[in-house]
Amino acid sequence: MSGTPHLFQPLTLRNIQIRNRIVISPMCQYSAHEGHLDDWHLVHLGRFSTGGAGIVFTEATAVQKSGRITHGCPGLWCDSQIAGHAQVAQFALRNGAVPAIQLAHAGRKSGMQRPWFGNGPLNEQDSARGDMPWTPVGPSALPVADGWPMPDALSHEDIVVLIADFVSAAKRALAAGYKIAEIHGAHGYLLHSFLSPLSNKRTDEYGGDLAGRMRLALEVTKAVRAVWPEDLPLFFRTSAVDGAPEGWSLEDTVVLATALKQVGVDVMDCSSSGIAGSATAGDPQKRQPGFQVPYSERVRKDAQMTTMTVGLITHPQQAEDILAQGRADLIAIGREALVNPMWALHAAQTLGHDTNFATWPQQSGWWLASRAKTSDFYTPARETDA
Template sequence: MTVLPQLFQPLTLRGITTRNRVVISPMCQYSAHDGHLDDWHTVHLGRFAIGGAGIVFTEATAVQKRGRITHGCPGLWTDSQIPGHARVAQFALRHGAIPAIQLGHAGRKGGMQRPWFGNGPLNDADIARGDMPWTPVGPSAVPVADGWPVPHALSQADINELIDDYATAAGRALAAGYKIAEIHGAHGYLVHSFLSPLSNKRTDQYGGNLAGRMRLALEIAERVRAVWPDELPLFFRTSAVDGTPEGWSLDDTVVLAGELKRIGVDVMDCSSSGIAGAATASGGQKRQPGFQVGYAERVRKDVQMTTMAVGLITHPEQAEAILADGRADLIAIGREALVDPNWAQHAARTLGHDTAFEIWPQQAGWWLAGRQKTSDFYVPKCDASGA
């Protein structure tokens, strides 16, 4: 009897079951219009559902208009944005994938340039294109770096409104048909900036010691969990380390994960760094295959919590080994899915799970199976580079 690869074993999270452990990570497209998704997003995300992934995440979606990373980032701060999200969610469901959404607020990184224009603070050229700046917000009046705007330090009233807006956005995500919600607590954005002592210099109940710096993340998670139905899972993405000794640490992440689990968060999505500079900056860490997997492994072991590994996981054997060794429960694929939207299906062939195109959509699978029988046609597998 053939043993089913762990990468293709279903996973049950509360009331949903994924068809496999492959997750398409949220990847900003910077192509929304006043926070609204369009055909680009439906096609971009739809191809991953057709390509066999178990869970497909829509990119970071702002709960407030000023919470966008760039002018091209989507939101759910108004009901008019629901239909675009519904198209994405419904398409994914029809093609066997679980639609998921990452809810966030850019905080002091709000109002940046689109990356192809520089990935920094807005300048005169951006304003000439029509991207007008706004005042970013954060835990303290501490800019991301020299030359970046000084953020407005959120008041208690601002924080109360923010938490309400997270809950309201979660309700809109539910109305759109998403089955998983993730709170974005990583990469230097607002929630992460409250967690990190590098950016949080507050002396009130939302600053100071670890409990104070965690307060906002926990209050948001509690409110979102109250809105999100009991039968649907809630994720939290963390930057497990800031990458500097004086910053947020892996020990801090373990404590946070324990508190989030108590509230009802089901999965810790373990990334890292980004408190200063680009969201994908490594924070001084050596970027090598699977360089962040150890964070997911530590949380899984110490907190007894389901975790998702992400970061330079590019080929099926690597992903399968992470799961088989008990280091994580889900594998998030990002840029490698941009190279190969059918990564999951090619991985199934590589691991010997699907040799007859049975997990491909019928519209494609029957063609490919027929050609395989009648010719020497070679269907490439994912090699060690993920190509």
């Protein structure tokens, strides 16, 4: 492997071999119908598989109908939703990628507008479009922010049902053909809202100190791990910091990661923020290239755990340096992959791993290699002063 860039060295997690370290991050499309995927999702996700990524994640998929972020978010709360996911998973496998799914409950951030309609709580205009509001849930009766609906605090009975629904969704994900499952514990959604002292004011065993606030995340993870096959990896996405005074901290994340590792989590997917305001993680004023890499680096070192980093990683050399420096094991690409779905293939060329289109799908690689041998390319004339 000495001559292979770190970005293109395979990684084995349990019994799953991943062809490279490039992951397509879960990206909500808000385009499902009653929780069902359609051709949009097959094309959207399929292009990343043919584009050379090692792992392709389906977006946040609700384990309960009321756990969707928006009316347009997918789910796996009923068997009829399996078929659409199976199409996506099987296409990824046929094209060399590992299909992965993020299982989620949006908690007090459920029932939002599709972002192009405002990205806030549902209102009368949304109802007129057929997107009716529902009452969100959370650890405590605390809204996300002023003007947001008041959530119902989950009862113990609700928690039992929630855990069972995560398990049922994981079984359906397995039936669909996914090889990696990720539990969404970030961005202010339900599990994150239990973790953060800013949103969890409970006085029972699911609140209070760090151990109490971690309890639900650990119970969900244990239950999912029990039905997710031993030979398949399990990820957990975390907001490593709340980014607010007295909030969830990086030190807390290390404790959580250590506990999750003990119950069978293989990879910590390190993001940040989102506990209040919009569903978008992080403060735009503080974002810079690779701004979340220190979180994955710290968790990797202190919890002795495989980590994935995400956030404004756009250039192949940037990704290569992160891996070479031991700051993460996997690189998640999000919006940059929307700009260039073949980011992984272009990265292979940029880093000198592929100089003749050998890593491209043969349907296109053959044509491009042939063109490179026989064609000259247009070069615009240099402008000169008049």
